Amino acid sequence: MCCTAPMSQRAAKKAKLDKPSKLDPLALKKRLKAPDEILKEVRLLAQELKSQPELSRTLSELGLLESCREVKEKDAHGVLDEIESAIFQVAVTILNGQGFSYSVPSRAKGNQLYVPQLDRIVLKDSASQRPFASTATCRRAVITTRILQLVHELCVKHIHVTKRDLFYTDVKLFEEQNNSDSVLDDVACMLSCTRSSLHVVASEKGVVVGRLTFQEDGDVINCARMGVGGKAIPPNVDKVSNVQSDAMFILLVEKDAAFMRLAEDRFYNHYPCIIITAKGQPDVASRLFLRKLKLELKIPVLALVDADPYGLKILSVYMKGSMNMSYDSTNLTTPDIKWLGVRPSDLERFSIPEQCRLPMTDEDVKTGKKLLEEDFIQANPEWVKELQIMVASRVKAEIQALSSFGFQYLSQVYLPLKLQEGDWV
Amino acid sequence: MCCTAPMSQRAAKKAKLDKPSKLDPLALKKRLKAPDEILKEVRLLAQELKSQPELSRTLSELGLLESCREVKEKDAHGVLDEIESAIFQVAVTILNGQGFSYSVPSRAKGNQLYVPQLDRIVLKDSASQRPFASTATCRRAVITTRILQLVHELCVKHIHVTKRDLFYTDVKLFEEQNNSDSVLDDVACMLSCTRSSLHVVASEKGVVVGRLTFQEDGDVINCARMGVGGKAIPPNVDKVSNVQSDAMFILLVEKDAAFMRLAEDRFYNHYPCIIITAKGQPDVASRLFLRKLKLELKIPVLALVDADPYGLKILSVYMKGSMNMSYDSTNLTTPDIKWLGVRPSDLERFSIPEQCRLPMTDEDVKTGKKLLEEDFIQANPEWVKELQIMVASRVKAEIQALSSFGFQYLSQVYLPLKLQEGDWV
Numbered sequence: 001m002c003c004t005a006p007m008s009q010r011a012a013k014k015a016k017l018d019k020p021s022k023l024d025p026l027a028l029k030k031r032l033k034a035p036d037e038i039l040k041e042v043r044l045l046a047q048e049l050k051s052q053p054e055l056s057r058t059l060s061e062l063g064l065l066e067s068c069r070e071v072k073e074k075d076a077h078g079v080l081d082e083i084e085s086a087i088f089q090v091a092v093t094i095l096n097g098q099g100f101s102y103s104v105p106s107r108a109k110g111n112q113l114y115v116p117q118l119d120r121i122v123l124k125d126s127a128s129q130r131p132f133a134s135t136a137t138c139r140r141a142v143i144t145t146r147i148l149q150l151v152h153e154l155c156v157k158h159i160h161v162t163k164r165d166l167f168y169t170d171v172k173l174f175e176e177q178n179n180s181d182s183v184l185d186d187v188a189c190m191l192s193c194t195r196s197s198l199h200v201v202a203s204e205k206g207v208v209v210g211r212l213t214f215q216e217d218g219d220v221i222n223c224a225r226m227g228v229g230g231k232a233i234p235p236n237v238d239k240v241s242n243v244q245s246d247a248m249f250i251l252l253v254e255k256d257a258a259f260m261r262l263a264e265d266r267f268y269n270h271y272p273c274i275i276i277t278a279k280g281q282p283d284v285a286s287r288l289f290l291r292k293l294k295l296e297l298k299i300p301v302l303a304l305v306d307a308d309p310y311g312l313k314i315l316s317v318y319m320k321g322s323m324n325m326s327y328d329s330t331n332l333t334t335p336d337i338k339w340l341g342v343r344p345s346d347l348e349r350f351s352i353p354e355q356c357r358l359p360m361t362d363e364d365v366k367t368g369k370k371l372l373e374e375d376f377i378q379a380n381p382e383w384v385k386e387l388q389i390m391v392a393s394r395v396k397a398e399i400q401a402l403s404s405f406g407f408q409y410l411s412q413v414y415l416p417l418k419l420q421e422g423d424w425v
Numbered sequence: 426m427c428c429t430a431p432m433s434q435r436a437a438k439k440a441k442l443d444k445p446s447k448l449d450p451l452a453l454k455k456r457l458k459a460p461d462e463i464l465k466e467v468r469l470l471a472q473e474l475k476s477q478p479e480l481s482r483t484l485s486e487l488g489l490l491e492s493c494r495e496v497k498e499k500d501a502h503g504v505l506d507e508i509e510s511a512i513f514q515v516a517v518t519i520l521n522g523q524g525f526s527y528s529v530p531s532r533a534k535g536n537q538l539y540v541p542q543l544d545r546i547v548l549k550d551s552a553s554q555r556p557f558a559s560t561a562t563c564r565r566a567v568i569t570t571r572i573l574q575l576v577h578e579l580c581v582k583h584i585h586v587t588k589r590d591l592f593y594t595d596v597k598l599f600e601e602q603n604n605s606d607s608v609l610d611d612v613a614c615m616l617s618c619t620r621s622s623l624h625v626v627a628s629e630k631g632v633v634v635g636r637l638t639f640q641e642d643g644d645v646i647n648c649a650r651m652g653v654g655g656k657a658i659p660p661n662v663d664k665v666s667n668v669q670s671d672a673m674f675i676l677l678v679e680k681d682a683a684f685m686r687l688a689e690d691r692f693y694n695h696y697p698c699i700i701i702t703a704k705g706q707p708d709v710a711s712r713l714f715l716r717k718l719k720l721e722l723k724i725p726v727l728a729l730v731d732a733d734p735y736g737l738k739i740l741s742v743y744m745k746g747s748m749n750m751s752y753d754s755t756n757l758t759t760p761d762i763k764w765l766g767v768r769p770s771d772l773e774r775f776s777i778p779e780q781c782r783l784p785m786t787d788e789d790v791k792t793g794k795k796l797l798e799e800d801f802i803q804a805n806p807e808w809v810k811e812l813q814i815m816v817a818s819r820v821k822a823e824i825q826a827l828s829s830f831g832f833q834y835l836s837q838v839y840l841p842l843k844l845q846e847g848d849w850v
Contacts (some may be wrong), residue, residue, distance in 0.1 A: 216652025227641025229659030
């Protein structure tokens, strides 16, 4: 019984016969230099990043403050102040004889704006009145009051709950979770703060491992000593403080299986990095966590996703946010993520065997073509090129396709070579 | 702006008017004694458990060894030995002129047996030949050989991969992941060892927090210092060693949101326990982890699940395993889990407001009735009673329904009272 090498070599040779390939995937290991040499390109990227002037331009710098609205992360005291002043405002209006009414910013698509200079979606300034003394808005005004009250309680008690918990606090009033959820987003916009500032959190599903220590609710967490399972990313990023790291980059991994491979091989000990996965579509907690790391550590983020439209969709959620949370996009997004792999051009370059490539469905191709029109893709010609290869070849591949060259090909050859060659776009 | 109390009190009073309720949910807090007093019942349960003779009866003690088959957890060396002897066996058969053939135990439903003395499903002794020199089985014989070879490689290298990785190692041969997956289960039965012994693991999704320390791949993990996010349960339980704890019980939680509440409130500091959730349907890693804790620590496991058929289904997976992994049931199951809550009888007892109770669908009722016939329910008259209440009332409720009495009602009143009264079945 022997290891896979002979089998895979055969597969690789076969692939070579099938079509002209640029590299012999199994000979690539010989090209690898010493770890310190391998990291040269990453070091340059990191220096470049650190020497960049702060790019976080604000709406006021762009002269958009009047016509646009952005929310900010606020601490419990900040939120309490906002709630109290909102209620005070209502009281004043009542005393003026104008009745009990909230002014609620519109979150409709027509009120959303993509700002290229920010590379983010923001809300325009349209808002609507929500008077209590109107049959059309009475119930919603009451729900708004109740949500404001509940958020006030959360901030006073310094506790976090889920949207589901919030709903169950007053099912008689809310009736459907949709009602409490959507008013919660309204309230975030009204108070100009992020939804997570309201102490209402999403359930977490992300995991982190690698060269990172931080404090979480007072506990010191060392992510380099978290075995192979890693540390669960906390649902409430405001409990994370004192972030420290000697990592040179953050490796953002789409899939659980790749994360496990890298964690078990302790990839971060060979190439100092922080490895994060949200196991597919990123949840809010993982996005907030990534953003926090990027902001505090100022190191590059390299992404390892499947070579399919879904992999790019995931990158787009990290980079520019999702539509229904657009009011919160500043605080959720990490622009400037480098696409390390698996890129459509890698399939040829690494001679991924024919049988490990999957045909794209019509739906896939449609999604791919739609992505080609999106601003965040068009902003980067290299991404356009890759996506064009994908759509033209109608072929996709998963990260795991690399397993065809051996289980540890990903951690021992593919990724080190990518780093060594600075092969990201 | 005030806290929820007045609102909830009103709701509670309303519920009281609606129907005769036994307890005023908000007055219950006054009944609570000091933490040490509260834990008296749990202490008795733990003592009872520890004084029980080892109940893990074996097939041979039951005289079933000849007619039944169970698999065991084996370390890498054990698996390598088994593979080598399986291949040796094949070589002998070839030399004897009987040709290249594997003897593969049947995993079909007809070959499964529920053993009440073990409270587990085991495999009966039916097996089939898988000769290479037959058009019907040739491909499957080749796949079996390839899987044996790959597992051999994993055990030699001491690395773990997912089923998906395994599939991608030789897509040309396997064609569909079904093929490599099902042969992997065959191989586990052939070698009489668990699937996780083969170093093929499922992706983890469980989280743990509380009074527990263990070593994971050499790293010391202290689950009492894991912030509010907790520690991700490792995909490979064989890397977990040196389990230590001063916890008095394990609290098994169905839902993420309840886990978060208990973690943030540091419930385990008030009532020494280990809190585990698999976020819904338990994955293999979480089941293995729970079983390991129970075996090593010999402390009671108390379950907090939704009061619906799905909550019981989840308990059944923990306690007696799922059908398609029945050959592995011994090593995956934790019998003797106590059902703490939320039980159908709690809905009346704690006066859960009418609007927080959900009507059961016809599908729910069907599932409930089917569960009533299952052995693991019938073995416990109290469970039967609870399930009968659920089916008769056609009403279900989620753990979060307790939020209607305040966000921290779960951690500050409901659970302490349950513990104090020894209210589990």
